[in-house]
Structures are given as C-alpha cells and as structure tokens.
Amino acid sequence: AQSVAQPEDQVNVAEGNPLTVKCTYSVSGNPYLFWYVQYPNRGLQFLLKYITGDNLVKGSYGFEAEFNKSQTSFHLKKPSALVSDSALYFCAVMTLTGGGNKLTFGTGTQLKVEL
Amino acid sequence: SQTIHQWPATLVQPVGSPLSLECTVEGTSNPNLYWYRQAAGRGLQLLFYSVGIGQISSEVPQNLSASRPQDRQFILSSKKLLLSDSGFYLCALRELARSYEQYFGPGTRLTVT
Numbered sequence: 001a002q003s004v005a006q007p008e009d010q011v012n013v014a015e016g017n018p019l020t021v022k023c024t025y026s027v028s029g030n031p032y033l034f035w036y037v038q039y040p041n042r043g044l045q046f047l048l049k050y051i052t053g054d055n056l057v058k059g060s061y062g063f064e065a066e067f068n069k070s071q072t073s074f075h076l077k078k079p080s081a082l083v084s085d086s087a088l089y090f091c092a093v094m095t096l097t098g099g100g101n102k103l104t105f106g107t108g109t110q111l112k113v114e115l
Numbered sequence: 116s117q118t119i120h121q122w123p124a125t126l127v128q129p130v131g132s133p134l135s136l137e138c139t140v141e142g143t144s145n146p147n148l149y150w151y152r153q154a155a156g157r158g159l160q161l162l163f164y165s166v167g168i169g170q171i172s173s174e175v176p177q178n179l180s181a182s183r184p185q186d187r188q189f190i191l192s193s194k195k196l197l198l199s200d201s202g203f204y205l206c207a208l209r210e211l212a213r214s215y216e217q218y219f220g221p222g223t224r225l226t227v228t
Binding site: 032034036041042043044045046049051088090094101102103104105107108 | 119147149157158159161164174203205207209214215216217218219220221222224
C-alpha cells in the first residue's frame with residue numbers, strides 16, 4: 001500500500017527565515033506526490049505536485065518542493081516565511097486505480113510563523 | 116475554472132437522525148468526485164469516490180452512503196447518525212482533462228450530539 005509520512009506535528013519558524021516541512025513516501029512504482037495547505041475551517045488548497053521531470057517543483061505562494069528519489073522524500077520549502085503562511089500542510093501520494101486516482105494523505109504538519 | 120459548493124456549511128444533528136450533505140460543482144464536466152472526512156482537525160480519510168453518474172466506490176465500510184444522481188452532484192447520506200460520524204466533510208473533484216490534482220470544496224462541519 002502507498003503511504004506518506006510527515007514526521008513533524010508542528011514546525012515553528014521566524015518570519016523571514018526559510019522553512020521546510022518534511023514528507024517521506026512509500027510507493028510501488030513511480031510516485032505522484034502533492035502538497036496541500038489548509039487554513040482553519042477551510043477546504044484544502046492545492047500548492048504543487050510532482051509527476052515527472054525536474055526534481056525541484058515550484059508552486060503557489062512562493063512554495064517549492066524537492067523530490068529526492070534516493071531518500072524517498074518530497075520536502076516542502078520556502079525561502080522566506082510569512083506570518084500568513086501559518087496553516088496546516090498535507091503531503092499526499094496518488095494511487096492510480098482504474099480512473100479513481102485516489103489520494104492518500106499524511107497526518108499533516110502545523111506550520112507556525114512568528115514575528 | 117471549476118467551483119465546488121457544499122451545504123450546509125455547519126450542521127448539528129442528534130444521534131440516530133438522518134443525514135444528507137450535498138456537493139455540487141460548476142465549470143467542469145464529467146469530473147471524478149470524492150468525499151473525505153477529517154476528524155480532529157487532522158487526518159483526511161477518503162470515504163467514497165465516483166467516476167460517473169451512478170458509479171460509487173466505497174473506501175471504508177461504515178454508517179454512510181453516497182450517490183451521484185447527476186454529473187455535477189454528489190450526495191453523502193446516512194440513515195442513522197452515530198457520534199463517531201462527527202467531523203469535517205470535504206468534497207473534492209478531479210478534472211479528467213487536466214492533470215492529477217484534486218480540488219476541494221469549503222467543507223461541512225458536522226457535529227452529532
């Protein structure tokens with residue numbers, strides 16, 4: 001079965017500093033990986049994805065993620081954090097199933113950016 | 116671009132009462148549709164998905180059912196709610212003509228008392 005792990009429940013970072021939210025995956029075959037962000041009492045917003053191609057993927061709001069096949073990781077990064085980046089972040093892996101293309105999510109990492 | 120509507124936004128229901136949550140989408144045709152539940156503000160669990168009208172796949176056996184009576188309508192139901200059905204219910208879609216990402220609606224907060 002495919003899975004993703006987010007080892008940190010919470011990440012704290014000062015505004016202006018770089019941030020990293022970690023994700024590792026376990027899949028059979030090629031990985032299809034995603035990052036989503038959730039603000040309180042809201043639905044999830046898509047940030048970026050890795051399907052194939054360049055290992056460094058750029059997404060919305062200045063976020064990027066680095067796909068590392070040897071380490072089976074897909075860490076989310078941003079060079080300079082903003083207080084408004086504070087939210088819950090989810091890593092996900094997609095399972096291709098006869099059209100359903102299901103997502104399996106990690107447990108989420110709460111990012112807190114402080115002044 | 117596509118839009119996902121969910122209603123109601125919040126709902127408080129007694130144990131044993133029926134449930135109907137509705138998801139409708141605009142700006143797309145023949146999408147894949149999904150129902151997720153998020154408990155305790157964290158983990159997301161896929162409940163059902165649909166690849167077309169009348170086609171429902173269930174991921175987890177439970178007290179809930181889903182239906183897709185129209186291409187852009189996805190309904191989550193229960194005949195008798197349990198306390199454990201409380202949570203944040205999210206509808207999502209994937210447009211087949213685009214890439215693989217899913218887009219999520221605003222969610223329904225269900226509290227079973």
